[in-house]
Amino acid sequence: MLQMRRDMILLSNYATLLPLVTMHHFLIIVPDSSVLFEAAGIIDILSQAKAVLTSSDKEAVYSCEIASCDSHHIVRGRSGMAILADRCLADLSPESQYDTLLVTSRGLGSEQQDMVVDWLHQAAANAKRIISICGGAFLLAKAGLLDGRKATTHWQMLDKLQQEFPAVQVQRGPIYVQDGPVWTSAGVTAGFDLILAIIEQDCGTSIARQVAQKFVMYLRRPGGQLQFSEAITPSRKGNGLVSDLESWIVADLTRDLSVEALACRAAMSPRNFSRVFTREAGMSPARFVEEQRLALARLMLEQSAENLDVIAQKTGLGNGLNLRRVFERRLQLTPTEYRQRFGSVNLA
Numbered sequence: 001m002l003q004m005r006r007d008m009i010l011l012s013n014y015a016t017l018l019p020l021v022t023m024h025h026f027l028i029i030v031p032d033s034s035v036l037f038e039a040a041g042i043i044d045i046l047s048q049a050k051a052v053l054t055s056s057d058k059e060a061v062y063s064c065e066i067a068s069c070d071s072h073h074i075v076r077g078r079s080g081m082a083i084l085a086d087r088c089l090a091d092l093s094p095e096s097q098y099d100t101l102l103v104t105s106r107g108l109g110s111e112q113q114d115m116v117v118d119w120l121h122q123a124a125a126n127a128k129r130i131i132s133i134c135g136g137a138f139l140l141a142k143a144g145l146l147d148g149r150k151a152t153t154h155w156q157m158l159d160k161l162q163q164e165f166p167a168v169q170v171q172r173g174p175i176y177v178q179d180g181p182v183w184t185s186a187g188v189t190a191g192f193d194l195i196l197a198i199i200e201q202d203c204g205t206s207i208a209r210q211v212a213q214k215f216v217m218y219l220r221r222p223g224g225q226l227q228f229s230e231a232i233t234p235s236r237k238g239n240g241l242v243s244d245l246e247s248w249i250v251a252d253l254t255r256d257l258s259v260e261a262l263a264c265r266a267a268m269s270p271r272n273f274s275r276v277f278t279r280e281a282g283m284s285p286a287r288f289v290e291e292q293r294l295a296l297a298r299l300m301l302e303q304s305a306e307n308l309d310v311i312a313q314k315t316g317l318g319n320g321l322n323l324r325r326v327f328e329r330r331l332q333l334t335p336t337e338y339r340q341r342f343g344s345v346n347l348a
Helices: 002-015 036-055 110-126 136-142 155-164 190-203 205-214 241-251 259-265 270-281 285-303 308-314 320-331 335-342
Strands: 024-029 062-068 074-076 082-084 098-103 127-132 176-179 182-185
Touching: 024 036, 036 062, 036 082, 036 190, 036 205, 062 074, 098 110, 098 136, 110 127, 110 136, 127 136, 127 190, 136 155, 136 182, 176 190, 182 190, 190 205, 241 259, 241 270, 241 285, 259 270, 259 285, 270 285, 285 308, 285 320, 285 335, 308 320, 308 335, 320 335
Parallel strands: 024 062, 024 098, 098 127, 127 182
Antiparallel strands: 074 082, 176 182
8 A cells, every 4th residue: 555655656746747847857866886977978968958958949958966975975986986976865855856866876885775775765755756777776676666666777686686676577678667757777878778768758759869869879779678698698506407407408509409308318207397497497498498599699699700590500599590580589689680789890
Protein backbone atom coordinates (compact mmCIF):
# COMPACT_ATOMS: atom_id res chain seq x y z
CA MET A 1 0.00 0.00 0.00
CA LEU A 2 2.82 2.39 0.88
CA GLN A 3 4.58 1.59 -2.42
CA MET A 4 1.34 2.16 -4.34
CA ARG A 5 0.79 5.52 -2.62
CA ARG A 6 4.36 6.60 -3.37
CA ASP A 7 4.00 5.56 -7.02
CA MET A 8 0.76 7.53 -7.31
CA ILE A 9 2.41 10.63 -5.86
CA LEU A 10 5.39 10.27 -8.20
CA LEU A 11 3.24 9.70 -11.25
CA SER A 12 0.91 12.54 -10.32
CA ASN A 13 3.81 14.91 -9.97
CA TYR A 14 5.38 13.64 -13.18
CA ALA A 15 2.13 14.20 -15.08
CA THR A 16 2.34 17.89 -14.26
CA LEU A 17 5.59 18.12 -16.25
CA LEU A 18 4.16 19.06 -19.64
CA PRO A 19 6.31 19.61 -22.74
CA LEU A 20 7.80 23.08 -23.00
CA VAL A 21 7.48 24.02 -19.33
CA THR A 22 8.95 27.36 -18.26
CA MET A 23 11.77 25.86 -16.19
CA HIS A 24 12.93 22.39 -15.34
CA HIS A 25 15.63 22.00 -12.72
CA PHE A 26 18.04 19.07 -12.41
CA LEU A 27 19.71 18.39 -9.07
CA ILE A 28 22.69 16.16 -9.90
CA ILE A 29 24.10 14.31 -6.89
CA VAL A 30 27.75 13.41 -7.49
CA PRO A 31 29.36 11.23 -4.78
CA ASP A 32 33.14 11.05 -4.47
CA SER A 33 34.90 8.58 -6.78
CA SER A 34 32.39 9.16 -9.56
CA VAL A 35 33.29 9.37 -13.24
CA LEU A 36 33.09 13.15 -13.43
CA PHE A 37 32.41 13.48 -17.12
CA GLU A 38 29.01 11.85 -16.54
CA ALA A 39 27.82 14.93 -14.67
CA ALA A 40 29.73 17.34 -16.94
CA GLY A 41 28.38 15.70 -20.10
CA ILE A 42 24.80 15.70 -18.85
CA ILE A 43 25.03 19.39 -17.94
CA ASP A 44 26.49 20.22 -21.37
CA ILE A 45 23.71 18.30 -23.15
CA LEU A 46 21.00 20.04 -21.12
CA SER A 47 22.72 23.39 -21.69
CA GLN A 48 22.64 22.77 -25.44
CA ALA A 49 18.96 21.87 -25.22
CA LYS A 50 18.38 25.20 -23.49
CA ALA A 51 20.24 27.01 -26.29
CA VAL A 52 18.24 25.22 -29.01
CA LEU A 53 14.96 26.00 -27.28
CA THR A 54 15.90 29.65 -26.82
CA SER A 55 16.91 30.04 -30.47
CA SER A 56 13.64 28.41 -31.51
CA ASP A 57 11.59 30.81 -29.36
CA LYS A 58 10.47 27.93 -27.18
CA GLU A 59 9.79 28.42 -23.49
CA ALA A 60 11.31 25.28 -22.03
CA VAL A 61 14.52 25.97 -20.12
CA TYR A 62 16.73 23.52 -18.26
CA SER A 63 18.91 24.43 -15.29
CA CYS A 64 21.31 22.25 -13.32
CA GLU A 65 22.99 22.20 -9.95
CA ILE A 66 25.60 19.76 -8.70
CA ALA A 67 25.31 18.58 -5.10
CA SER A 68 28.30 17.12 -3.26
CA CYS A 69 28.20 14.89 -0.22
CA ASP A 70 30.78 16.96 1.70
CA SER A 71 30.45 20.41 3.22
CA HIS A 72 33.54 21.69 1.38
CA HIS A 73 31.63 21.25 -1.93
CA ILE A 74 34.57 19.50 -3.58
CA VAL A 75 33.93 16.24 -5.42
CA ARG A 76 37.01 14.21 -6.21
CA GLY A 77 36.50 11.84 -9.10
CA ARG A 78 37.79 8.36 -9.70
CA SER A 79 40.59 9.75 -11.88
CA GLY A 80 41.84 12.11 -9.15
CA MET A 81 40.37 15.20 -10.80
CA ALA A 82 38.01 17.37 -8.77
CA ILE A 83 35.05 19.64 -9.42
CA LEU A 84 33.45 22.30 -7.24
CA ALA A 85 29.80 21.55 -6.53
CA ASP A 86 27.10 24.21 -6.27
CA ARG A 87 25.50 22.83 -3.14
CA CYS A 88 26.05 20.36 -0.34
CA LEU A 89 23.39 17.67 -0.12
CA ALA A 90 23.17 18.02 3.68
CA ASP A 91 22.09 21.67 3.24
CA LEU A 92 19.19 20.79 0.95
CA SER A 93 15.80 19.94 2.38
CA PRO A 94 14.36 16.66 1.11
CA GLU A 95 10.93 18.17 1.74
CA SER A 96 11.37 20.68 -1.10
CA GLN A 97 9.82 20.13 -4.52
CA TYR A 98 12.27 18.81 -7.13
CA ASP A 99 11.86 18.44 -10.86
CA THR A 100 14.56 15.83 -11.48
CA LEU A 101 16.89 14.14 -9.02
CA LEU A 102 19.86 12.45 -10.70
CA VAL A 103 22.53 10.29 -9.04
CA THR A 104 25.67 9.66 -11.10
CA SER A 105 27.31 6.95 -9.01
CA ARG A 106 27.11 5.01 -5.79
CA GLY A 107 30.57 6.25 -4.73
CA LEU A 108 32.87 4.22 -2.51
CA GLY A 109 32.40 5.21 1.14
CA SER A 110 29.51 3.65 3.06
CA GLU A 111 29.00 6.89 5.00
CA GLN A 112 28.38 8.86 1.79
CA GLN A 113 26.21 6.10 0.37
CA ASP A 114 24.02 6.02 3.47
CA MET A 115 23.71 9.79 3.41
CA VAL A 116 22.54 9.81 -0.21
CA VAL A 117 20.18 6.88 0.36
CA ASP A 118 18.54 8.50 3.41
CA TRP A 119 18.12 11.80 1.57
CA LEU A 120 16.67 10.15 -1.55
CA HIS A 121 14.27 8.08 0.54
CA GLN A 122 12.82 11.29 1.97
CA ALA A 123 12.96 13.37 -1.20
CA ALA A 124 11.52 10.85 -3.68
CA ALA A 125 7.85 11.64 -3.00
CA ASN A 126 8.51 15.29 -3.82
CA ALA A 127 10.31 14.66 -7.12
CA LYS A 128 8.76 14.55 -10.57
CA ARG A 129 11.52 12.34 -11.99
CA ILE A 130 14.34 10.29 -10.50
CA ILE A 131 17.37 9.11 -12.49
CA SER A 132 20.44 7.00 -11.82
CA ILE A 133 23.50 6.62 -14.00
CA CYS A 134 25.56 3.42 -13.83
CA GLY A 135 26.12 2.35 -10.18
CA GLY A 136 23.75 5.02 -8.92
CA ALA A 137 21.04 2.37 -9.35
CA PHE A 138 22.33 0.72 -6.18
CA LEU A 139 21.52 3.85 -4.18
CA LEU A 140 18.01 4.04 -5.65
CA ALA A 141 17.53 0.35 -4.89
CA LYS A 142 18.79 0.74 -1.33
CA ALA A 143 16.36 3.63 -0.86
CA GLY A 144 13.54 1.29 -1.94
CA LEU A 145 12.83 3.30 -5.08
CA LEU A 146 13.35 0.38 -7.46
CA ASP A 147 11.24 -2.22 -5.64
CA GLY A 148 8.97 -3.85 -8.18
CA ARG A 149 10.36 -1.69 -10.96
CA LYS A 150 12.32 -2.49 -14.10
CA ALA A 151 15.86 -1.10 -13.88
CA THR A 152 19.36 -1.52 -15.24
CA THR A 153 22.96 -0.64 -14.46
CA HIS A 154 26.39 -1.32 -15.96
CA TRP A 155 26.62 -4.86 -17.33
CA GLN A 156 29.40 -5.77 -14.89
CA MET A 157 27.09 -5.06 -11.95
CA LEU A 158 23.81 -6.56 -13.16
CA ASP A 159 24.21 -9.82 -11.23
CA LYS A 160 25.21 -7.95 -8.08
CA LEU A 161 22.20 -5.65 -8.34
CA GLN A 162 19.86 -8.62 -8.71
CA GLN A 163 21.48 -10.55 -5.85
CA GLU A 164 21.45 -7.64 -3.41
CA PHE A 165 17.99 -6.37 -4.37
CA PRO A 166 15.80 -9.28 -5.51
CA ALA A 167 12.70 -7.03 -5.59
CA VAL A 168 14.18 -5.15 -8.56
CA GLN A 169 13.27 -6.38 -12.04
CA VAL A 170 16.79 -6.16 -13.46
CA GLN A 171 16.90 -5.64 -17.24
CA ARG A 172 20.08 -7.08 -18.76
CA GLY A 173 19.97 -5.68 -22.27
CA PRO A 174 18.92 -2.04 -22.57
CA ILE A 175 21.31 0.87 -22.08
CA TYR A 176 18.56 2.69 -20.20
CA VAL A 177 15.17 1.82 -18.75
CA GLN A 178 12.19 3.98 -17.87
CA ASP A 179 9.64 2.68 -15.38
CA GLY A 180 7.17 5.46 -14.67
CA PRO A 181 9.03 8.49 -13.29
CA VAL A 182 12.13 6.43 -12.50
CA TRP A 183 14.90 6.13 -15.09
CA THR A 184 18.08 4.06 -14.80
CA SER A 185 20.98 3.70 -17.22
CA ALA A 186 23.95 1.51 -17.89
CA GLY A 187 27.51 2.81 -17.63
CA VAL A 188 28.71 6.36 -18.24
CA THR A 189 27.85 7.35 -21.83
CA ALA A 190 24.54 5.46 -21.66
CA GLY A 191 23.51 8.30 -19.39
CA PHE A 192 23.86 10.67 -22.34
CA ASP A 193 21.44 8.51 -24.36
CA LEU A 194 19.04 8.61 -21.42
CA ILE A 195 19.20 12.42 -21.22
CA LEU A 196 18.51 12.73 -24.95
CA ALA A 197 15.46 10.50 -24.47
CA ILE A 198 14.28 12.75 -21.65
CA ILE A 199 14.75 15.86 -23.80
CA GLU A 200 12.74 14.15 -26.55
CA GLN A 201 9.99 13.32 -24.08
CA ASP A 202 9.94 16.83 -22.63
CA CYS A 203 10.43 18.91 -25.77
CA GLY A 204 9.82 16.71 -28.80
CA THR A 205 11.93 14.82 -31.32
CA SER A 206 13.01 17.87 -33.31
CA ILE A 207 14.70 19.53 -30.33
CA ALA A 208 16.35 16.29 -29.21
CA ARG A 209 17.63 15.64 -32.73
CA GLN A 210 19.20 19.09 -32.94
CA VAL A 211 20.97 18.53 -29.63
CA ALA A 212 22.23 15.12 -30.78
CA GLN A 213 23.49 16.59 -34.06
CA LYS A 214 25.35 19.34 -32.22
CA PHE A 215 27.31 16.76 -30.21
CA VAL A 216 27.62 14.29 -33.12
CA MET A 217 25.61 11.73 -31.17
CA TYR A 218 23.00 9.21 -32.23
CA LEU A 219 19.51 10.25 -31.21
CA ARG A 220 18.97 6.51 -30.90
CA ARG A 221 21.95 4.21 -31.08
CA PRO A 222 21.94 1.47 -33.72
CA GLY A 223 21.78 -2.04 -32.32
CA GLY A 224 18.52 -1.89 -30.44
CA GLN A 225 19.90 0.28 -27.64
CA LEU A 226 21.73 -2.69 -26.13
CA GLN A 227 24.77 -2.59 -23.93
CA PHE A 228 27.49 -5.06 -24.90
CA SER A 229 29.24 -7.13 -22.26
CA GLU A 230 32.55 -8.94 -22.60
CA ALA A 231 32.50 -11.43 -25.43
CA ILE A 232 33.77 -14.47 -23.55
CA THR A 233 31.82 -15.86 -20.62
CA PRO A 234 34.10 -16.18 -17.55
CA SER A 235 34.98 -19.73 -16.55
CA ARG A 236 32.80 -21.18 -13.84
CA LYS A 237 34.48 -21.99 -10.57
CA GLY A 238 34.14 -25.20 -8.69
CA ASN A 239 34.01 -28.88 -9.55
CA GLY A 240 31.26 -31.26 -10.43
CA LEU A 241 29.41 -32.75 -13.37
CA VAL A 242 28.03 -29.49 -14.76
CA SER A 243 31.28 -27.57 -14.38
CA ASP A 244 33.23 -30.31 -16.12
CA LEU A 245 30.63 -30.53 -18.88
CA GLU A 246 30.77 -26.78 -19.45
CA SER A 247 34.52 -27.01 -20.00
CA TRP A 248 33.99 -29.90 -22.40
CA ILE A 249 31.38 -27.88 -24.35
CA VAL A 250 33.65 -24.84 -24.70
CA ALA A 251 36.59 -27.00 -25.82
CA ASP A 252 34.86 -27.82 -29.13
CA LEU A 253 31.71 -25.92 -30.07
CA THR A 254 31.43 -27.63 -33.48
CA ARG A 255 30.41 -31.07 -32.21
CA ASP A 256 26.88 -32.27 -31.51
CA LEU A 257 25.83 -30.30 -28.41
CA SER A 258 22.14 -31.10 -28.45
CA VAL A 259 20.45 -31.78 -25.11
CA GLU A 260 20.25 -35.46 -26.02
CA ALA A 261 23.99 -35.67 -26.79
CA LEU A 262 24.93 -33.81 -23.60
CA ALA A 263 22.59 -35.94 -21.51
CA CYS A 264 24.15 -39.08 -22.98
CA ARG A 265 27.63 -37.86 -22.02
CA ALA A 266 26.38 -37.14 -18.51
CA ALA A 267 24.74 -40.59 -18.34
CA MET A 268 21.37 -39.02 -17.52
CA SER A 269 17.97 -38.81 -19.14
CA PRO A 270 17.47 -35.63 -21.20
CA ARG A 271 14.74 -34.41 -18.85
CA ASN A 272 16.73 -34.96 -15.67
CA PHE A 273 19.90 -33.59 -17.26
CA SER A 274 18.12 -30.38 -18.32
CA ARG A 275 16.76 -29.91 -14.82
CA VAL A 276 20.14 -30.45 -13.13
CA PHE A 277 22.08 -28.34 -15.62
CA THR A 278 19.64 -25.43 -15.42
CA ARG A 279 19.76 -25.49 -11.63
CA GLU A 280 23.56 -25.52 -11.49
CA ALA A 281 24.37 -23.25 -14.45
CA GLY A 282 21.51 -20.77 -14.10
CA MET A 283 20.40 -21.35 -17.69
CA SER A 284 19.24 -24.20 -19.90
CA PRO A 285 21.80 -26.37 -21.74
CA ALA A 286 20.64 -24.96 -25.11
CA ARG A 287 20.99 -21.39 -23.85
CA PHE A 288 24.49 -22.10 -22.49
CA VAL A 289 25.65 -23.61 -25.78
CA GLU A 290 24.25 -20.68 -27.77
CA GLU A 291 25.89 -18.19 -25.36
CA GLN A 292 29.28 -19.81 -25.93
CA ARG A 293 28.87 -20.01 -29.70
CA LEU A 294 27.78 -16.37 -29.82
CA ALA A 295 30.70 -15.34 -27.60
CA LEU A 296 33.23 -17.05 -29.86
CA ALA A 297 31.59 -15.61 -32.97
CA ARG A 298 31.80 -12.13 -31.49
CA LEU A 299 35.47 -12.62 -30.68
CA MET A 300 36.23 -13.81 -34.21
CA LEU A 301 34.37 -10.86 -35.72
CA GLU A 302 36.36 -8.50 -33.51
CA GLN A 303 39.80 -10.06 -34.04
CA SER A 304 39.81 -11.83 -37.41
CA ALA A 305 39.01 -11.19 -41.06
CA GLU A 306 37.33 -14.59 -41.54
CA ASN A 307 34.17 -14.51 -43.65
CA LEU A 308 30.81 -15.18 -42.02
CA ASP A 309 30.39 -18.74 -43.30
CA VAL A 310 33.80 -19.74 -41.90
CA ILE A 311 32.99 -18.14 -38.54
CA ALA A 312 29.65 -19.93 -38.49
CA GLN A 313 31.34 -23.28 -39.14
CA LYS A 314 34.06 -22.75 -36.52
CA THR A 315 31.54 -21.78 -33.85
CA GLY A 316 29.10 -24.60 -34.51
CA LEU A 317 26.43 -22.30 -35.89
CA GLY A 318 26.54 -24.06 -39.27
CA ASN A 319 26.29 -21.33 -41.87
CA GLY A 320 26.18 -17.58 -42.35
CA LEU A 321 22.39 -17.48 -42.34
CA ASN A 322 22.19 -19.13 -38.91
CA LEU A 323 24.94 -16.83 -37.65
CA ARG A 324 22.95 -13.81 -38.80
CA ARG A 325 19.75 -15.09 -37.21
CA VAL A 326 21.44 -15.58 -33.82
CA PHE A 327 23.01 -12.10 -33.92
CA GLU A 328 19.77 -10.40 -34.93
CA ARG A 329 17.78 -12.26 -32.28
CA ARG A 330 20.26 -11.79 -29.44
CA LEU A 331 21.97 -8.47 -30.25
CA GLN A 332 19.64 -6.80 -32.74
CA LEU A 333 22.66 -6.38 -35.02
CA THR A 334 23.84 -8.28 -38.07
CA PRO A 335 27.33 -9.86 -37.84
CA THR A 336 28.57 -7.32 -40.38
CA GLU A 337 27.23 -4.42 -38.33
CA TYR A 338 28.82 -5.90 -35.21
CA ARG A 339 32.20 -6.15 -36.95
CA GLN A 340 31.93 -2.56 -38.15
CA ARG A 341 31.33 -1.37 -34.60
CA PHE A 342 33.76 -3.56 -32.67
CA GLY A 343 36.25 -4.99 -35.16
CA SER A 344 39.95 -4.19 -34.88
CA VAL A 345 41.06 -1.19 -36.93
CA ASN A 346 44.13 -3.23 -37.92
CA LEU A 347 41.83 -5.48 -39.97
CA ALA A 348 40.26 -2.67 -41.93
